[in-house]
Amino acid sequence: MAIGETTATGSVPTTQMSGREATAAAERRSVRKRWLLVSPALAIIGLVGIMPLAIIAVYSFLSPGPYAGISWDPTLEAWLNVFMERDIFDETLGINYAHASIVTRSFVLAFVTMILALIVGFPTAYFIATRPDKQRYLWLFIISLPFWSNLLVRTFAMMLVLRDNGYINSSLIYLNVIEKPLEIIFTNTAVGIGLTYAYLPLMVMPLYASMEKLDFRLIEAGYDLYGNRWKVLWRIVIPLVRPGIIAGCILVFIPAIGAYVTPKLLGGGKNLMVGNLIANQFGTSRDWPLGSAISLFLMLMVMVALIIYVRNVISEADKNA
């Protein structure tokens, strides 16, 4: 049919042309239409999103300026400093353990956050998806409501709970469970809790979106086959909601690894994550090229992690199917 390749917005009366010509013309038109439609998004992001990246990339090959900014002396020193460091006093080169530990901490925290969000979010999404229709929207509303409040408000509320004279400690002391306050705040744990708290709704929503489309008759059929809820979960439900799981995990992992505000507030300046490390370079540490190099390095690692993850999850699911 001559109209075969139309996009949602185009179809062409073909009374004047031959069949093949009409198809080709329609196709050219639809291709043009497609690129036209996509152009604002591409233009905005392309210019304002990608140009800064290019600048950062260029900076990573320059030298730090005397007090801030850069000086136009190309060098690979910044990239070297991402992985190695020169001892301040005897100029020997050694592995930059501090950077390594910060990057590791960031990955671990982001990963733990993702897993925690999954553990808490999956049952929650499933629960909501299995409520009767009317209740469902109410539940969705209630669960997503905290998300609409400002991130800072939520992080700040979490600080109130976690600090030395905060809610958890005061309650535990009151109940005589402990004598001295637990030092929760300003540790890795606090940052992990804070991150999970901040990004949990980002896990629940895509999961729910996937689960809403679940055909529950399949699950019932599965139960008839396996007789065991957990098997049904593992063999049937999870593969069916795989897109939701992937989306949720990505939406939690990536912001978590680049987080700045949460570790700054809850980490107190000693438990740096990569986002803080980078920010320091542009501020108090006055090494813009190093900050740029670390940024690019982080981006590359995130992309690699993403590719590995998506490939693994896809192949895993294919094996099980």
Added chain:
Amino acid sequence: MRLTSLIAAGVGLVFAAGQATAGELHFYNWGNYTDPKVLEKFTAETGIDITLDGYDSNDMMLAKVKAGGSGYDLAVPSGFMVKIMTDEGLIQKAGVNQMANFKNVEDQWVDVYFDPGREYSVPWQWGSTGISLNTKYYDGPKSDSWALVFDPPEELKNRINMVSEMSDVIAAGLFYLGLPQCNGNKADLKKLNDMLQSAKEDWRTIDYGIVEKMTSEDVYASHNWNGASMRARRVIPEIKYIYPKEGLNAWMDNVVLLSDAKNVDEAKVFMNFLMAPENAGMISSFAGYANAIKGSAEFMNPDMAEAPEIVGYEGAGKPEFIPPCTQEVQAMYTKIWNNLLK
């Protein structure tokens, strides 16, 4: 299509809306450092609208100004930062010493190392960086020394905060070790580096928001600025400001005119306004620091006149102003600081 022209108009409107109009001024200052009433008074007296935005470190302010097109007319760098900005061409001469109220500036503050004769800057406030100690938790023998933060007693371990400013921390470290300031001697610096690294174990945080941390008792002692300490004492009376006996550094924040300022005339009016005693007094009362203007004392809060944070006490260490060091020394300091912050 109608839609696209509508969008184009909208975009144009948004961009056009921001053009500078006469009679306005953009002020960039440290957070929580400017009394809003002072700004209202200025607008009432001169009719110039003034906006205020905040930063929490010299470096962040420098980064934004250096990136260009910040839109600010005035900023408030610390002394050493004034010198840096002058060298980098980021600020312009404002002819401060020609202004009407210049006669009010106390004589000792006219010729400062970062701006001899006051061409560029108007003094805003000055103070010292010592230690805030919550004496509820410790009041023992180390209470008059930097040892509180560099070699802390048991009670304070993991309850200490340090300021996140390189110059303050390094200066304090050098004072503690009894080494000269602006030190380029590698052996000395190695001692400093090792001492800082081992002291870091006992620090809980290296962050701003010090008043908040002290009043919520997340930390019991902190490297702190004297005015902030006074504000903390208003909430918890047991908080004492320590002038360590080994010495401590003093600093002065100054208002400067940025090179790419769009409202130069209005800025100069404001700079002049700041040197009037009643305004300086208001400014000081808000944040709790001394200023450099004669006759402002009568306009300040009465509790400031005798506050130990401002006037000192028996046996207090002497605050000294430390000029910025040479580039090589600065570079070494930066390395030590980065080493610490990691």
Added chain:
Amino acid sequence: MPDTVALPPRSRPFDVRYMPGFTSMAWLCLIGLYAPLLIMAFFSFNESRSVTTFTDFSFRWYQIAADNAGVKDATILSLKLAALSTVFATIAATMAGLATTRTRSFKGQAFVFAVINQPLMIPEIVTAVGTLTFFGIIKQVTGIQSFGFLVLAHTVFCIPFAYMPIRARLEDMDLTFEHVAADLYASPWKAFRYVTFPMMLPGIIAGAMLAFVISLDDVIISLLVAGAGETTLPVWMIGQLRRGLTPEVNAISTVLLGVTIIFVSFFFFLTFRKRK
């Protein structure tokens, strides 16, 4: 062979809605999400500064907060910024969504996806610093100072967030309706306006809401890219968090929370009323 397999007796009739532990987890999640916020709201009415002992009911902190002119300006600015960014981002995302879904793969598809999702892939601090520099150069060269720069920066990261629900919704809609419209001689524009657009609407709304919230929440990009007089609400709050007056921030946060609840409730009500 028997025709039926003997099944183990079921302990209880199978109800697909019930998974052991899931209900408790959901409730835990709910409590965990709300507890800190409720505590904060509760103690904002506290006479004393403490967050653990409730001494007396008082509006004290609210009165102090009301005097604070900074919060009003910052809130209005944030709302303006979020509204503008959302409008631009949603329009761009809708157009992009229409172009990239429900077609067979086309040349440059991966490229388009990569570009559209690029803001999501990068830590915000990187974008913030790069954008600061980029805009700085432009501002120096052209001398334009404008709110538009901040709007532009926000639009960039709002687009991928708006795009996701729109795309998801579009993928659920097949082309049958549009083909029917074409068969009835509707022009492409009419088909869009009367068929596609109304069907897409929930996705567009979801995308717009997501973009709005993301813009409202943004801290680090607003902190660095904002020009003079463009202090947004989160930036203002960070400045306040540095102060010692915690309870005042409590009060302000509670008010913000309340406003959000009202706004979102209204929206949800509106949207889901339509569905029934």
